[in-house]
Amino acid sequence: MPVTGSALGVAVIGHSFMGKAHSLAWRNVNATFDTPPVARRVLVGSNDQAVQHSAQRYGWSESSTSWQQTILRDDIDIVDICTPGALHAEIALFALAHGKHVLVEKPLANTVAEAEAMAAAARTAAADGLVAMLGFNYRRVPALALARRLITEGRLGQLRQLNIRYYQDWLVDEQAPMSWRLRKEQAGSGALGDLGSHAVDQIRYLTGSEVSSVAATSHTFVTERNGEQGTEAVSVDDAVWSTLELENGGMATLEASRMATGRKNSLRIEAYGSRGSLAFDLESLNQLQLCEVGAPAAEQGFKTILVTEPEHPYLDGWWPTGHVLGWADTFTHQLRDFLQAIDGGPAAAPTFDDGLKVQRVLEAIGQSAAVNGTRVQLAGQP
Amino acid sequence: MPVTGSALGVAVIGHSFMGKAHSLAWRNVNATFDTPPVARRVLVGSNDQAVQHSAQRYGWSESSTSWQQTILRDDIDIVDICTPGALHAEIALFALAHGKHVLVEKPLANTVAEAEAMAAAARTAAADGLVAMLGFNYRRVPALALARRLITEGRLGQLRQLNIRYYQDWLVDEQAPMSWRLRKEQAGSGALGDLGSHAVDQIRYLTGSEVSSVAATSHTFVTERNGEQGTEAVSVDDAVWSTLELENGGMATLEASRMATGRKNSLRIEAYGSRGSLAFDLESLNQLQLCEVGAPAAEQGFKTILVTEPEHPYLDGWWPTGHVLGWADTFTHQLRDFLQAIDGGPAAAPTFDDGLKVQRVLEAIGQSAAVNGTRVQLAGQP
Amino acid sequence: MPVTGSALGVAVIGHSFMGKAHSLAWRNVNATFDTPPVARRVLVGSNDQAVQHSAQRYGWSESSTSWQQTILRDDIDIVDICTPGALHAEIALFALAHGKHVLVEKPLANTVAEAEAMAAAARTAAADGLVAMLGFNYRRVPALALARRLITEGRLGQLRQLNIRYYQDWLVDEQAPMSWRLRKEQAGSGALGDLGSHAVDQIRYLTGSEVSSVAATSHTFVTERNGEQGTEAVSVDDAVWSTLELENGGMATLEASRMATGRKNSLRIEAYGSRGSLAFDLESLNQLQLCEVGAPAAEQGFKTILVTEPEHPYLDGWWPTGHVLGWADTFTHQLRDFLQAIDGGPAAAPTFDDGLKVQRVLEAIGQSAAVNGTRVQLAGQP
């Protein structure tokens, strides 16, 4: 439904890396896109002084250390959850139950059980006109939105192979210290959940198809690290490799590693179809490579499109041709879509159901890796 | 001097392309960098309704159609001039005369005479603690700031050749209509002033040296275009090529074209020194290529640095490694430097004197092109 | 032992694609590298007229339709086998039994049983000073030989991840006709044997380690094609993906596809170690990318080395710096190594034992793919 009257009141829960990225996006979305006006009311954190400082810096009217009290305020319409994953379910369920629109940073939750509860709550809340959306911001990279558009329009023909490789290198050094991210009980998994979740979301986003089965291997290269309590075993994966069968007959591969020396934030995607193919690397965020079978053999090749034209997704809000965007701008795009959904525009996506499905695929990958790579089926689940 | 007390009041004059880019930067600079607080007070434009709309969209407290009245307000400390070049001198002189800090978008002015007056006024105002800065935002591309740092540290040895090629393609189509930008009396020049001014600024910025002489050729490929009054002669250059001698013994080339099919915003820079070399392209804004002579011959090559490390210029305000920036972020960097200068930090650069020197080089290039390419000396000017 | 006296007499068996590539290499090896002189005596083929024509064109003294008679000639010292794989074993065993040096194009044989017999024969023949070598020509790409050198010298530290992706696209079109290469009984396998064999050889070559286990998935996208006898089922894989555990603790991935639209001959290799990493693409054969951890964070990156320096492997025989080589030149390099081994130089590699080991890995990949991806061990074999 269209938003009328005064601005939508926003609270962001969490103010570290993601809290900052979301805060800047909230600052900019009304200035960039035609969206309902928002009022940046409350930034919430656990440390009083720290969150006060962040609130002032990022331009929030107030700060708070209580997400419950904040959510209960009448002048808060939107709750944007940027906390660690373990808190996502509790906060989101509370917010939906109290009639708030909810945006949750990925991953949806730490467990499938939590994700199921959240997805159910979101479905219920939708009947009351509440929007619940999950924050996989790479869907808002213009080059990837263009990729999806081209695939959806059939420009690649039948999509056969999709390769997604998400590589970072911040664990290369054996001397890098032990941390909560390397403990299974706290982090759930390693590269799989952290990087692989983006990959699974892109597989579903780009192909429009569900994953029907997975076979996977994972590995931990540095098996123990020094922490504050001395040497400790690393209980999550450093890297994971998986082959996924899709319901539409395509095959996808997923590779994730935090040990890929020299790759800083390299989400590389290649899609091969019967009529064309695409290639993308997040480190060159504004470019998409397209190859079409239709060209004469002597003129076939991968064309590098600089995705800065007014015709490109999200570019109408920005600059003339040739002026590139940055990683943080994808969060502004995310808010555009979220706000337009609240305002009666196209339905918000990814939904919590999408998040649940990603979670199930990640769980299946973990299961397959635990049984020597034997393929695990995902069929039959709602 | 450090800023104390309340926020610095800001007015931006102009609200089209550059006015929008500056407005967003003013929104974000305090949220990103440690800078004196700013209050976005007034956005000024000639059309009342239009500027009201822009002011609301970009988050300014008020709008106005009078730059004079706005500048005279006591709560305005900073005047940021984003109008067409013909107005730069008048507004800047007025603002400095009334004790305001001034930021002017490039180019400094349309004529050398105006630029001289502005530079003189800025020198006078400096004695009163006023900061006057010119907005060549490409100095704030982290990769180019890193390039300058490497050159200044001597990492390339003696810098011998600097190639700067700024190519766009928006005039390729012969059917593109006549406009004020193609009339010498309104635009001053074509690709030379528009694109070449950035190139000249980069030559001076990267080398730290003055230009001592220039030889140049310019050309207009499409000599007449259709306008509202029928066919009209194009009186500016479509492209210009120049060879510049530097005072430090180096040689630079400058090429600018608005006819380079497929190049959207391609400012390419290559620097060759006795110990190393660098390469950059604005279309891949986050990357710098570095080649060093010191490496064994079998391992020499151009290394692509993803300029997103905390050690890189301006990156401390942003994100973890690997998260790329966009074109518009350079304006936020520009404001960081401007505000820190007002706050007693490093002196603001480029100064109006820098702008004047760029103007003189551009004028000399035009002169050389007018006399069959014969080299024109720049020496001896203050 | 050094070769003395007259030239080594050579016969090549087979004169299609590989026969031509080998023939040109035999023409050029003495002109390029310091090697024992060779006499190009006999080219052997099954069709009398066709092989006569080829022999004349490629510069062989004679042609023949009998490989047995040719091998028995006293003036033939070297037998170079370029026939389809099904004939490799019979010809190689015959040639070794008759005291000839043998070069066999990859793959060594179509079955592990044949490969075992060949490897045994080669070991026996070695006692008589006979050289038996297998022709994996990509070991002779200078950039890959440089990669191995850097890895062997420890420049990457502990090698953790090796990704090998060999992509071609000649089967993309569903209308491409049925052929013997798509029948399991004739071709053995699809992309696995054809492209994957190069990948497995590179894994062993670059890492110096054996494969201890594999998990794999394969897929056929176009399951039937039209042939001369109407529609027929395709009985080999179009693509295969595998994760390989190495004895040295590293992990490798192998991907091969003949359905990768737009990839003409793209063997891409990435190697990630604790101290550095490498990247290579056969479509840019003269380039190797190197990233080193030792560089300051602000200057880390992938360096593109143009592998044309005299210090680079095989380059001493060719041109001054900067003059690139082509794919066919790798066969000349292969002959240099083969001839130098015959002449008492470094032992020839890859040996038939290497070929056998590759075959066993390929067989294990096929087995894993047949049991839902469950990991298959290779340990314990001689």
Next chain:
Amino acid sequence: MPVTGSALGVAVIGHSFMGKAHSLAWRNVNATFDTPPVARRVLVGSNDQAVQHSAQRYGWSESSTSWQQTILRDDIDIVDICTPGALHAEIALFALAHGKHVLVEKPLANTVAEAEAMAAAARTAAADGLVAMLGFNYRRVPALALARRLITEGRLGQLRQLNIRYYQDWLVDEQAPMSWRLRKEQAGSGALGDLGSHAVDQIRYLTGSEVSSVAATSHTFVTERNGEQGTEAVSVDDAVWSTLELENGGMATLEASRMATGRKNSLRIEAYGSRGSLAFDLESLNQLQLCEVGAPAAEQGFKTILVTEPEHPYLDGWWPTGHVLGWADTFTHQLRDFLQAIDGGPAAAPTFDDGLKVQRVLEAIGQSAAVNGTRVQLAGQP
């Protein structure tokens, strides 16, 4: 006229770098392309022992120290001149006068006077069916032949800007010793003649247009170097930059430098037309980039064509798609064209007249550089 009867007897004069490159091409041309058979009869050099050794290595029947006697032999039909430029005229005139076909390595001669005499002799000899060709081998790079084909077919529309930049780096080190190549009296010029001659040939080849005027600047960065007789002044240019007006209305730039740190053999060409554009770099010899205006704005970009298809120039003689060629293969292509011209095929190009025109452009560039960059006209010459 078609060649009948026995093979064409060939003599190559000179056996260093170019002599080796030509020798290998003579070895391979008949094996690769349908061409009249050639007999590699005599390799000529000034040092008896050295040329004997080269002749044996490269596969020539005989060697000689007398080019005159060699040319006079009845069994020599073709004289291929690979000596230093100072000898080109004398040998070529002698060979043509004695009824031989002549191939001359670039540049045609050291002076315009010599070039004029050679061009006149070639025109006279043509009446007797003699072929005289000049060896600008980069015309035989398939990607550049493809570029010319696309331009000629009008695929770029009206060609407006052509940028040619030939960069090497072998003089970067100030300690590199003095040599004959750095003395004007021996070498004629520096980067201009050595690298710039290729550039001028490409300008004429790609555009099909003559140069009508030039404006130029040249520079010597290291003005003295140590030689065997102590310190000596460098009397040639290290680098040169020129802007060339073409008769067809286009503009070309030429840049040549032997001081471009990290560029090993980088001949970069960019062509911008009203309907499309092209880009090429000799360091990636098998690739051509093509951008077309016809594509929708959202899908415009530079497409990288791997020039290895059977439809590409010269590729019919080689390998299946995706197997790249090397620098030396361009000499084999050159001989294909030369031999086919002798055999009554398409006329040989570049002719000596082409070489003369290149020489005149180079001379005009030198003149302009000597008069402060003032433009020099080339019009009116035959």
